[in-house]
Amino acid sequence: MSDISLALTNCARAVEEKLDELLPTVHTPEGEVVDAMRYSALGGGKRLRPFLVTETAKLFDVEKTYAVQVAAALEMVHCYSLVHDDLPAMDDSDLRRGQVTVHKKWDDATAILAGDGLLTEAFAVIADPMTHPDMAIRLKLISGLAAAAGAKGMVGGQMIDLSPSRANLDLEGITRLQALKTGALIRYACEAGAILGNAKAEEHRALSLYAEDIGLAFQIVDDLLDHEATPEETGKPTGVDSDAGKATFVGQLGLENARKKAHELIDSAKSRLDIFAGKAQLLRDTATFIVERRS
Numbered sequence: 385m386s387d388i389s390l391a392l393t394n395c396a397r398a399v400e401e402k403l404d405e406l407l408p409t410v411h412t413p414e415g416e417v418v419d420a421m422r423y424s425a426l427g428g429g430k431r432l433r434p435f436l437v438t439e440t441a442k443l444f445d446v447e448k449t450y451a452v453q454v455a456a457a458l459e460m461v462h463c464y465s466l467v468h469d470d471l472p473a474m475d476d477s478d479l480r481r482g483q484v485t486v487h488k489k490w491d492d493a494t495a496i497l498a499g500d501g502l503l504t505e506a507f508a509v510i511a512d513p514m515t516h517p518d519m520a521i522r523l524k525l526i527s528g529l530a531a532a533a534g535a536k537g538m539v540g541g542q543m544i545d546l547s548p549s550r551a552n553l554d555l556e557g558i559t560r561l562q563a564l565k566t567g568a569l570i571r572y573a574c575e576a577g578a579i580l581g582n583a584k585a586e587e588h589r590a591l592s593l594y595a596e597d598i599g600l601a602f603q604i605v606d607d608l609l610d611h612e613a614t615p616e617e618t619g620k621p622t623g624v625d626s627d628a629g630k631a632t633f634v635g636q637l638g639l640e641n642a643r644k645k646a647h648e649l650i651d652s653a654k655s656r657l658d659i660f661a662g663k664a665q666l667l668r669d670t671a672t673f674i675v676e677r678r679s
């Protein structure tokens with residue numbers, strides 16, 4: 385196993401243990417929604433956002449337990465977005481991470497509540513002093529996550545994605561949509577490490593720029609996989625965006641130029657990390673992993 389695969393696996397294990405601990409099963413009438421939250425949060429996935437939190441935190445020698453708490457909270461927000469995105473009113477998908485989606489296993493109402501529960505719990509986790517003893521740092525983590533997840537970030541991007549004008553977006557419009565919809569949480573993942581580590585302004589900026597590059601590359605690769613990969617590889621239906629007539633990076637640039645653009649962004653992302661020298665090698669490898677991924 386390569387260093388990056390091993391590191392991703394180890395991070396996924398640590399975050400899943402933490403999620404299991406943070407979302408205990410309850411044997412009361414409301415326990416059903418907790419079961420659905422656990423099904424979503426513990427149901428696989430690459431755990432890329434948690435990995436970015438823990439790896440960027442390592443640059444500043446942050447205590448691992450703090451980084452894992454933030455990583456688990458961020459994964460809860462990501463899982464909420466997937467549960468809601470799969471609903472009939474949004475992407476209407478039956479398959480996620482190779483298993484049936486929450487609204488198919490339960491029903492729409494339970495899926496809505498499970499997403500709401502995950503989103504809300506994430507903020508409770510970050511507010512907990514176990515996440516960091518310094519209240520000012522916890523506050524920065526909370527306001528950063530709210531900005532990334534809300535109407536100026538992921539929710540705003542999702543709104544554009546669902547709007548009638550979506551089909552006619554040009555390259556600039558698609559780039560902005562994706563920077564909000566998927567980029568904002570990826571950027572937060574990298575900035576969380578900088579916040580936890582009280583990074584200097586130039587270090588924080590370097591990580592933000594790295595995150596913007598890999599976030600855009602991530603989305604271009606997602607479009608490429610939508611065209612080229614099988615549902616068995618991705619664990620979700622493919623060909624969805626092109627079939628829905630949505631403007632995509634592949635549609636705008638063509639397959640070859642989209643692939644070229646993703647590689648250029650990855651090279652740029654790696655150069656953003658020069659300031660951290662050898663300490664950031666796994667983050668450089670993460671950038672390569674993003675462009676080479678098949679799921």
Ligand code: GRG
Pocket residue numbers: 428429430431432462464465466468469474481538539542565566603606679
């Ligand atoms: C419902 C508010 C709201 C937002 C939904 C993130 C999102 C916005 C929708 C997901 C739809 C989608 C397929 C987006 C493309 C990129 C993306 C976020 C893929 C899923 O993330 P991965 O590949 O998934 O990191 P895993 O399962 O590995 O965690």
